[in-house]
Amino acid sequence: MVKKTHEKTVCTKISNREEEMDNNQIAENIYQVGVIDWNIRDFHGYSTDYGSTYNAFLIIGKEKTVLIDTVKARFSKEFIDNISKIIDPKKIDILISNHTEMDHSGSIPRIMHLIGKDKPIYCSPAGERNLKAHFGNYNYKVVKSNDTLDIGGKTLSFLETKMLHWPDSMFTYIKEDQILFSSDAFGQHYASFKLFSDEEGHAAFTQGKKYFANILLLFSKQVLKLLEKIKEMDLKIKMICPDHGFLFRKEKDINKIVSLYEKWSRQESLNKALVVYDTMWHSTEKMAKEIAKGIAASGKINVKLLKLGEHHRSDIITELLDSKALILGCPTLNNGILPKVADFLTYMKGLKPKGKKGVAFGSYGWSGESIKIIEESLKEANFEIVSEPQKVLFVPDKQSIKALFETGKKIAEKL
Ligand code: FEO
Numbered sequence: 001m002v003k004k005t006h007e008k009t010v011c012t013k014i015s016n017r018e019e020e021m022d023n024n025q026i027a028e029n030i031y032q033v034g035v036i037d038w039n040i041r042d043f044h045g046y047s048t049d050y051g052s053t054y055n056a057f058l059i060i061g062k063e064k065t066v067l068i069d070t071v072k073a074r075f076s077k078e079f080i081d082n083i084s085k086i087i088d089p090k091k092i093d094i095l096i097s098n099h100t101e102m103d104h105s106g107s108i109p110r111i112m113h114l115i116g117k118d119k120p121i122y123c124s125p126a127g128e129r130n131l132k133a134h135f136g137n138y139n140y141k142v143v144k145s146n147d148t149l150d151i152g153g154k155t156l157s158f159l160e161t162k163m164l165h166w167p168d169s170m171f172t173y174i175k176e177d178q179i180l181f182s183s184d185a186f187g188q189h190y191a192s193f194k195l196f197s198d199e200e201g202h203a204a205f206t207q208g209k210k211y212f213a214n215i216l217l218l219f220s221k222q223v224l225k226l227l228e229k230i231k232e233m234d235l236k237i238k239m240i241c242p243d244h245g246f247l248f249r250k251e252k253d254i255n256k257i258v259s260l261y262e263k264w265s266r267q268e269s270l271n272k273a274l275v276v277y278d279t280m281w282h283s284t285e286k287m288a289k290e291i292a293k294g295i296a297a298s299g300k301i302n303v304k305l306l307k308l309g310e311h312h313r314s315d316i317i318t319e320l321l322d323s324k325a326l327i328l329g330c331p332t333l334n335n336g337i338l339p340k341v342a343d344f345l346t347y348m349k350g351l352k353p354k355g356k357k358g359v360a361f362g363s364y365g366w367s368g369e370s371i372k373i374i375e376e377s378l379k380e381a382n383f384e385i386v387s388e389p390q391k392v393l394f395v396p397d398k399q400s401i402k403a404l405f406e407t408g409k410k411i412a413e414k415l
Contacts, residue, residue, distance in 0.1 A: 024082070024195065026247060027177045027239065029060040029154075033067075033082040034243075035075040038191045045347060046214045047312040050207065051191030054103050055243045057181060058086060059174070061151030064093040068172055068181050069243055073106035080107075080114065089114050094151070097123045098183040100130035100168045104243055108135055122149065124160050127168035143170075159229075161185065163222050165215055178238035185223075186257050187211055188245030197246040197253045204246040208257060211244070212264045213321040214314045217351045223265035227258065264321060267354045271301050273325040273415060276316055278308045278338040283363035283395050284331045290401050291327055291361065291390065294408015301412045308340040313347045320353055324415045325386070328378065329361035332370040341370075345377045358383030359411055361390035361404075386414040 024032040034055035040048050054071035056079065065087065071079045083089045092115045097105055100123075108131070112119065120141045123131055128140040143149075149156040159171040164185050172181040188207035190200075197204035216223060240248040240257065248254045275292040279285040288305060295303040301324075306316055320326060330341040337345075358378035362370045371389045379385060390407055392400050 026057075026195065026241070026249075027179060030174075030177065030179065031058045031086050032056070032195060032241070032247070033058045033079065033086065034069075035071045035078045035082065036191045036193070037072070037075070040189075043189060046189070046210075046314040048189040050189065050203075052189040052244055053191060055241065055245075055247070056104070057241060058083060058092075059151065059154060059156075060087065061154045063150075063152030065091050066094045066096060066149075066151055066156065067092050067111065068096045069098055069104045069183070070095075070107035070111055072103050073110070076107040076110040080110065090116075093119060094149070095119065095121045096156070096172055097121055097127055097131060097168075098170050098172055098181060099166060099243070100127055100134060101166060101184075102134070104183070105131065105134060108138075112138060122158070124158070124162075124168050124170040126162070126166075127170065130166070130168045145170075161222075161226055163219050164226060165219055173235065178236045179241060180235070180237050180239070181241045181243075183243050184215065185226075185242060186240050186248065186261070187215075187242035190245045192246070195247055196250075197248045197257075198250045200246065204248070204253070205256065205260065207245060208260065209264065209321065210314065210318040212261065213318040214351070216265075217267075217317070217321065217353060220265040220267060220354070223261055227262055227265070268322065269324040269355065270322045271415065272319075272323045273301050273303045273327065273411070274306060274316065274319055274323050275303060275327045275329075276306045276308060276311075276344070277329040277361075278340045280331050280333070280338070281395075283392060284329050284361070286396050286401070287361050287363060287390060287392055287404055288327075288329055290396070290404035291359075291408040291411070294405040294410075295327075295412045297405070297409055298412030301415055308338075308344055313344050316344065317348060317351060317353075320348070320356070323356070325357040325359070325411065326378070326383065327359040327361065327411065328374050329390070330370050330374065331362050332364045332368050335367055335369050337370045337373050341374065345374075345381075349377070349381050352381070354382070356383050357386045357415065359385065359387040359390070359407075363392045363394060363396070365394055387411050 038051045057068040059066040120139045122141045143158045145160045155175045161169045190207045194200045277288040292305045330338045360374035
């Protein structure tokens with residue numbers, strides 16, 4: 001009998017939670033209607049180890065009903081089902097596209113087919129251009145920063161956020177609810193039934209860091225300008241709703257993610273260095289370890305030793321975000337560098353980290369081009385070279401092991 005009562009309690013709890021999940025109401029007449037992508041593991045080169053979500057928002061005003069963003073095309077049916085649990089999707093009057101990338105626009109054709117092709121799509125000037133190139137002609141309504149849209153009891157305003165991270169990107173803000181729909185900004189790739197950052201430990205911040213490092217690092221300057229602008233506008237924010245991952249509703253979490261964005265976009269470094277390498281017969285690996293030991297021996301610098309392939313390029317970039325230096329090495333293969341190092345350098349150069357120091361190293365057998373190639377690549381990426389490149393013929397002997405340890409110590413002094 002006791003067992004039965006307990007079972008009943010558990011069942012009630014589960015069904016309450018399911019109701020909540022079905023509903024996904026985040027404020028009065030505002031719903032998260034996006035989908036969870038539990039299985040995505042690669043987002044054009046970024047390892048999404050925890051999946052992702054494509055958030056979209058339904059806003060029911062007294063006069064008009066608005067949908068902000070859609071989801072990837074292959075989730076269209078689930079997306080429409082989510083909307084249908086709240087209203088008949090045909091009742092949507094306006095679609096707002098904050099960003100054209102297809103993880104947020106892919107379901108636009110299905111939605112427009114359902115709600116009527118003449119219904120307006122609000123977007124930025126570049127949004128109109130980009131949406132046309134993706135989906136052809138619709139009834140686009142171009143909006144600019146500070147334009148407003150009254151839907152009855154809710155006033156939506158727009159803020160262009162060019163190059164965060166596409167030319168079309170914009171935010172939408174609801175004055176009455178003080179909610180900011182921030183598109184990709186403040187997002188995280190993390191699949192969860194939980195909606196809010198305060199419901200799942202530190203995931204929103206650890207994954208937010210990875211997201212920033214791999215998506216927004218290149219646009220750090222624009223992030224800083226935008227944060228300044230938001231301060232100038234004295235925008236009151238009770239909730240931030242990004243298009244990926246958790247939403248932020250607690251004041252402390254909102255302040256935390258905004259101040260982390262300030263810090264990350266300034267590319268402030270900790271006393272931290274990365275020794276990153278690939279190896280053929282473990283000689284470059286031995287070199288990496290000795291340099292790392294030398295840096296650690298300074299007692300002032302936290303050093304991480306990361307082998308390419310064992311650590312994904314996007315995780316190394318996340319570590320690099322708050323590191324002072326990158327010591328990068330590999331042996332020479334066919335007069336060049338190993339493929340994993342080439343891959344990492346290509347990825348890193350695209351993200352243009354700023355204010356970093358660098359050193360190249362590697363073992364070689366006869367020609368030894370890899371060390372020069374790495375050093376040149378670091379220079380091209382605006383790294384300040386703080387040591388002579390470190391070369392070892394075939395296998396490090398006792399003398400070179402000692403020298404590499406001393407080099408590590410010297411590198412630490414320069415950080
Ligand atoms: Fe999440 Fe730039 O799309």
